[in-house]
Amino acid sequence: MSIAVIKPQEVAELSKKGQKIDLIDVRTPVEFREVHVDFARNFPLDQLDPAALMQTRNGSTDEPLYFICRSGSRGQQACEKFLKAGFSNVVNIEGGTLACVEDGLPVVRGKKAMSLERQVRTAAGFIVLAGAVAAMVTGNIYLAGIPAFVGAGLMFAGITDSCAMGMLISKMPWNQINDDGGCCTVK
DSSP states (O other): OOOEEEOHHHHHHHHHTTOOOEEEEOSOHHHHHHEEETTEEEOOGGGOOHHHHHHTTTTOOSSOEEEEOSSSHHHHHHHHHHHHTTOOOEEEETTHHHHHHHTTOOEEEOSOOOOHHHHHHHHHHHHHHHHHHHHHHHOOGGGGHHHHHHHHHHHHHHHHTOOHHHHHHHTSGGGOBOTTSOBSOOO
16 A cells, blocks of 8 residues: 655645644654644654554544654654554655745744754764774774674665664653753653
């Protein structure tokens, strides 16, 4: 079954016509706090439970459920998760929040944060550099396995569009938000 996709401008038109749009943002709480479509609700992808979320809709499984992330990839993963759980009326927002901002949809802006993608690139680069330097300085050929392992992980992430390092980093304390809207408190 293919996943329905909608452009941000189409979402804006539906909203202007008064149609209720149940929009789920599957990014981390810190990413959501930075910028999100004004009528979106935040349910991070790694914590997304299709049955539990559908219960919050008061039995309204007939209405479409829209998903959004930063650029569209995690939104598609959320749609796939719901399809596997037997909920078929799911729609991914093409281009994600970046496209919504670019197209001028109403957004809420909060505290600026480093994107998860940038955190992954920084961590991967640091680990590769540290492993390569350690191998060269010590002459221990086995330490070259560290950058090779990270490189293989990045290649796997690119092929599968799933990033284990990103999922791990998203659980770090600096990517959590406490109840008063501040960061750095693990829930």
